Amino acid sequence: MKKWLAIGIVLPFILSGCSDEKTESSKSNHLEALPASQKYGKLATSQTALEKDSPIIVTVIKQNQENETMSAVSIQKIHKDTTQKLNINDQIAVLESDGTDVQLNGKPIPQDYYKKMEAGKSYCLYIRPSTSGNNYVLTNDFLSKYPTAKVAHEELLNNHDSSEISTYETLYYTIYDNLLEKNKPIQDANFDNPK
Numbered sequence: 415m416k417k418w419l420a421i422g423i424v425l426p427f428i429l430s431g432c433s434d435e436k437t438e439s440s441k442s443n444h445l446e447a448l449p450a451s452q453k454y455g456k457l458a459t460s461q462t463a464l465e466k467d468s469p470i471i472v473t474v475i476k477q478n479q480e481n482e483t484m485s486a487v488s489i490q491k492i493h494k495d496t497t498q499k500l501n502i503n504d505q506i507a508v509l510e511s512d513g514t515d516v517q518l519n520g521k522p523i524p525q526d527y528y529k530k531m532e533a534g535k536s537y538c539l540y541i542r543p544s545t546s547g548n549n550y551v552l553t554n555d556f557l558s559k560y561p562t563a564k565v566a567h568e569e570l571l572n573n574h575d576s577s578e579i580s581t582y583e584t585l586y587y588t589i590y591d592n593l594l595e596k597n598k599p600i601q602d603a604n605f606d607n608p609k
Contacts, residue, residue, distance in 0.1 A: 458554045460585075468540035469495070469543075471541075473490045473539075473562060474489055474538075475488050476532060484510070489503060506549065508552070509550070511528035531559065538562055539559055540559075541558065557589065571586065
């Protein structure tokens with residue numbers, strides 16, 4: 415009798431614990447976007463720092479827009495993957511820039527400069543796994559996404575009112591030009607020799 419009474423008392427707690435686990439697990443599949451100010455204390459100030467800060471560097475083709483901030487991309491080439499979880503042709507979801515100001519060299523940078531990826535186009539991304547779901551985030555906001563095709567500098571970022579080029583724009587253009595030069599022989603999507 416005591417045995418059945420003990421089971422009757424303990425069983426609801428066990429079942430309650432199991433149902434809480436399922437709730438948490440299902441929550442992890444949904445992205446709860448944090449403001450950029452919470453994701454980035456500051457941005458990389460060089461290409462070396464960007465590469466060091468990024469556990470994953472991949473060349474991708476954007477497939478579609480899953481929602482306002484989430485983009486589906488297909489991995490074409492893996493340049494770096496410290497997680498060792500990605501494979502060529504994997505389709506992953508990447509959270510694109512979503513909002514508020516971040517810091518570069520101690521100065522705030524407006525986020526209306528970020529230009530989202532376009533479907534069917536190829537990009538080099540510097541990313542990390544998200545802490546809030548089964549997706550990926552840019553490691554250094556707008557500094558983490560570069561088209562692999564040659565594009566005029568003025569078309570890389572969204573239009574803005576400033577007539578002078580800021581430090582962060584100069585850094586973005588420098589990294590972009592370096593990537594183009596480095597990948598010149600394979601620039602137009604010859605992905606036959608990944609990794």
